[in-house]
Amino acid sequence: MLRMNKISKVFSTDLIETHALREFDLSVAEGEFVTVTGPSGSGKTTFLNIAGLLETFNSGEYFLDGEDVASLNDRQRSQLRNQKIGFIFQSFNLIPDLDLFDNVDVPLRYRGFSSAERKKRINYALERVGLAARAKHLPSQLSGGQQQRVAIARALAGEPRFLLADEPTGNLDSLMARQVMELLEEINSEGTTIVMVTHDPSLARRSQRNIQIIDGQVSDQQQLAQAV
Amino acid sequence: MFTYYCKLAWRHILQTPALSLLIIMAIALGIGASMTMISYYKAMAHNPAGDRSDKLHAVQLAAYGNDMETWGMSDGFPRQLTHQDVKNLREADLSFPSTPIYQFMTVIVSQREGVAPSNDYAGRFVDRDFFSMFDVKFLHGGPWSESVDEQPENQVVISKALSEWIFGEVNSVGKTFAMLDGIMQFTVAGVYEEFNPQPAYYDLTTGYFPREGAGVFAPYSLVEQLETFPMGNISGWQPEEVNGFKDILKSEYVWQVFWTQLDNEAAKAQYKEFLKGYVEQQRELGRFANQNPRGDIKDVETWLNYNEVISEDNRVMVGMSLLFLLVCLVNAVGLLLAKFMRKMNEAGVRRALGASKGQIFSQYLVEVGMLGFFGGLVGLLLASIGLWAVRELYGTDIARLDFSLFIGALLLSLLASLLTGILPALRVCNSNPSIFLKAQ
Ligand SMILES: Nc1ncnc2c1ncn2[C@@H]1O[C@H](COP(=O)(O)OP(=O)(O)OP(=O)(O)O)[C@@H](O)[C@H]1O
């Protein structure tokens, strides 16, 4: 599903150069649930953004679904992101002035689905996360856990094969965190590949594989459970 | 996708009402000011003669003496003609339609009950050809007969409005009324709808954009017997003793215009040749004793430029108003940047969810276009107020918003706003989405 060879990413600002990723190697197989841990500033978010084609890299190779993404232009990368990748963020990143329905609608719009198809998918995705009745509510009218479930619904609506989550439970209490984790596990069990950054060791332990990033490199890989 | 962008744009405009209103007003002020000046300019630059423009010609003669080098306009011609010359041109043995023109003020007596006589009406002495040359549209009757140009009769052609004012009805052909001194009787030969071309190219001596057109046209053949003093410019190049109208007729004062219709190059050449001969002949009589005696003809377009119907000031004003538009747009750029900066996070989210840079760019450009459209509408409102002020200020009836200006203003504001929006929209779509997706 995902294969990175010797990926390097350098952020150059006026004063310093930050090597966020250094010769980063990683493969993730189809259907895996991988958690990523590591100290703050070690490059986890950078890795996720590169994996999700939101950020470019300086050197190395990255194959997504067998396709070399280095040669793609912005439009092609966006299309790939739209079709294959779902994003979930720590801060939910719902669009505050759109109701839940319209929030989930966003990726589908760029996909070019018909309005009937979009409607079907939005309702299904919201039902899936148990918020169908709130479709006309604004994000600010929901709790944090509910907002994150909307974000998950939004990520799922396009049926991506690959879900990238950056500390999705970071802003939630442990009960809500567990609910979100359970939802992700359910999604994974249906075949979606998930890579999730987390600081919570108990959550990390529940995945099939945990990788630790230190200083821009994979320092440790632990096979925790049998792949399905 | 376009309707989706429109929906988003409309929503965003409603969410940031103050900022949106400021942007709309900035665009509207610029459009309002420039459209006011452009429509005023356009009205002035209008050539009302249409396809007769290169056929009708104003005649000029360098009819001054004393061995002067030059007099009159920069090309050495006075704008008007002496009565002697007009008389000679009029009586020349040529077959081209032609007419002299001079304006007079008159008292007119209404025949309606309780309406006092008025001296507000302007009339013009012309020949019969005037009506066909300048395309006067008759409602009833027509010009006086050809013989009247030779054998004067008290006949007139009046406007519909004047006919209603005198008689209380539009068709007054054959009726008589009192004019000039309020006693002399004139018979109506024809009634025309309205005649007030803007600018009033046929006689620029009494204002370029008169609010009212002439009410009465009387046969020029009556001039010598009626002894009616002209309204407008009279100028001379030498001191002359003038006691009464008869002396003016004999003087070297210039105060009339003369038009002739020359349909082709051959006709123009023939007329120029005729003027040359005429000048020669007058020199032998002791007139035209200047260093470069000659005659000239100018078609309508040339005549309008020559008389500076559009002054340099007008051009400067249009330039200034466009500069003002630019200033407004620069301000709008700043406001748009502020408006869009708030949307950086949303743009980042949209990018993460699969929007390409191009799609983000389009989304924001649609929003700018929408602001521009509203700005254009408000601008048109301001422009119509501005043009109303221009009309009041200059006492003219020109410079109204017409359909083409309406479309022009909307296109201009759309274009201007899109140009304005390119930078802010580029800023949004080119920003690195990952920066705005970080935990807040
Ligand atoms: N846009 C950027 N410009 C400059 N430096 C950056 C940028 N993004 C990240 N960095 C730097 O790259 C390094 C890795 O950052 P990254 O966000 O990937 O860390 P992280 O592992 O996600 O940390 P955390 O657990 O705190 O979220 C950091 O030193 C950070 O300062």
Ligand SMILES: [Mg+2]
């Ligand atoms: Mg991070």
